[in-house]
Amino acid sequence: MEKLTLLIDFLFTHKLLLTLLIIVLISATKRLIIYKVRGDVSFLSDTQRKWISRTKNGTFTLLVILLFMLWQTEINKFALSVTAIAIAIVVASKEIILCFTGSIQRASSRSFVIGDWIEVGSLCGEVIEHNLMATVIQEIDLHHGQYHYTGKTATFPNSTFFTYPVKNLNFMKRYVYHNFTITVPKFVNLYPLFPSLTVQIEQHCEDFHEVAKRYNSIIEKHAGVDLPGSEPHIHVSSGATGEQHVHIMIFCPTERASHLEQSIREDFMLAYEKEFAC
Known part of the structure; x- marks a missing residue:
């Protein structure tokens, strides 16, 4: 008991040594906890990331509090001097x-x-x-x-x-409103192409249409606003030099957005070539 008391008195007398010891112990504890949370997986889950972040923030806060308590007297003197x-x-x-x-x-x-x-x-x-x-x-x-x-x-x-x-x-x-634009250099009537293009887009989206509709409704309720909807939207605008821009918006799974865009572009180009081939 006397040795423990002497050790404590020694550490409080040599605060730099005690500070170093506290930092090492807390750092080692943090590393151990993070190692246990991370495990052997290659990719971290959201839950693991949350616990790792909480561990880092918690150990940092604990370290600041302990060091402040340890050096409180010196900090007060320093505060008065500055x-x-x-x-x-x-x-x-x-x-x-x-x-x-x-x-x-x-x-x-x-x-x-x-x-x-x-x-x-x-x-x-x-x-x-x-x-x-x-x-x-x-x-x-x-x-x-x-x-x-x-x-x-x-x-x-x-x-x-x-x-x-x-x-x-x-x-x-999970799902995204994916917007993309197709530019047509000639000023021609594109509207006759849109009914068949809409049908083709719906066919591309047929396998996830019901899920997209429900998910869109959930987002509307959560946000409290009237969103465009899960059906495809097509509209046209004109450029400054006479070109036309066909704007297409679809509501689809995020990981399939790029692939669906390429399929729809192909459908439009084939229909345009068939309708306006010279």
């Missing part, structure tokens, strides 16, 4: 403060959780981690009409939430 330069410290730590408040804003608004698809500025991707300072996403190529992972990981500070709106695209993980 009162004259408090304004300079606030200015210098502006970005850090914004990151903390951005994290609080995200948590209070519940704008997204780990596993959601989000768009922030020009970045689109699936959230794989978030903490007090930054958010990490696995980038998805949405701006080019694709819905696959690019293999890039993007990390942005939470202060970004005060600069750009956060768009939650989570419903797009």
Whole structure:
């Protein structure tokens, strides 16, 4: 008992050594928990990512609290000594403060959780981690009409939430309103092609039409707005130099959007060639 008391007194006398010991123990505990959660799987599930993120945030918070309690006396003395330069410290730590408040804003608004698809500025991707300072996403190529992972990981500070709106695209993980445009250089009457093209699109979507209809209804109820619907939509607009743009929108499974687009483009081109062949 006396040896334990002497050891404790020694550690509290040598706070740097105690600080190092606390950091090592908490880091080792964090690594062990993450190792147990990750297991031997090649790809992490949303549940695993959530627990890994909670472990990292929890151990970091615990470390900060313990070190603050350990060095409280020194921190108080230091705070008194820097009162004259408090304004300079606030200015210098502006970005850090914004990151903390951005994290609080995200948590209070519940704008997204780990596993959601989000768009922030020009970045689109699936959230794989978030903490007090930054958010990490696995980038998805949405701006080019694709819905696959690019293999890039993007990390942005939470202060970004005060600069750009956060768009939650989570419903797009299963079904998506896929829009694409076909440009016709000649100014001809394209409307006679649309009835047969609509039938062909419906045939392409026949195997998932009922599921798409139900899922569309669920999204409408959740969002509280009247969405376009699960049926295909076709309309035409004209360009500045006389060309015509055929805009097509379908509601389909996200992983099949690109393939369906190519099939519909082929159907349109065959019908156009047959109708307006010279």
